Amino acid sequence: MDADVAQILSGIGPRLREIRRSRGLSLENVAEQTSTSVSTLSRLETGHRQPTLELLIPLARIYRVALDRIVDAPGTGDPRVHLEPRRQTRGGVIVPLTRYPGRVQVFKHVLGPRKPQLTSHEGHAWLYVLAGTLRLVLGDDEHELTPGETAEFDASVPHWFGPAGDTAVEILHMFGPKGDRAVARVTS
Missing domain, CATH: 1.10.260.40 (lambda repressor-like DNA-binding domains)
Structure with missing residues (x-):
């Protein structure tokens, strides 16, 4: 053998x-x-x-x-094949869908109820709501997004996002470091 x-x-x-x-x-x-x-x-x-x-x-x-x-099959190198959900200290679960250090990262988040705590850092963020209602705080503005809606913002603006009520919200979250931005080549 x-x-x-x-x-x-x-x-x-x-x-x-x-x-x-x-x-x-x-x-x-x-x-x-x-x-x-x-x-x-x-x-x-x-x-x-x-x-x-x-x-x-x-x-x-x-x-x-x-x-x-x-x-314990050998890994394929593709994180979508062997997803590794992680519990977050502030509540919820995050699943990294890509692993490209220094490039745009994609995550799936399931966020449970929690208190808003604004944060800011370098980069650019995109959010897409899969299920539930997302509460997004950007500086002094608040927004509620429902399934199928998106948000895009500069992460240097103080921000927070989580469920709008007492039930979890499920989102896709893309983050580009150092101000990287998506370029829309096709729109309808």
Whole structure:
């Protein structure tokens, strides 16, 4: 067996144990839900049983993860294939859709209710509302945007954005450093 393949296979058991424990499940819970014996699951987690698709597919379903997370498939380099959501300290979740340092960055945000706190910095921002109602504060002006609406602004203007009410808002956020701006070549 190829050394790289052997290394990937040896990591599956500990990864399965970590995922199961993070879900607060016992071997007995998982065995019941997958119709797999506790002994088989234990041997799989300790590396004493070779992982097969027949074993991994039901586990992926119960743990609600992609098979490539269990197997730790090599990355493709495309962040859209292996999205890495991150919780923000001020509330909400951010998912980077691009990774181009020094160029325009694209993020998907799900923002929960929070108090406005104005910020300013170099760059240019574009927002597109996917779901919910967005409250955008730009200096002394306030705006409410609904799904399908956009905003574009200079990030050096004190600004804040979040949900307009008590429910989350989902947006696409593009940010260009150092004043980079989008150039519209086609309009209708």
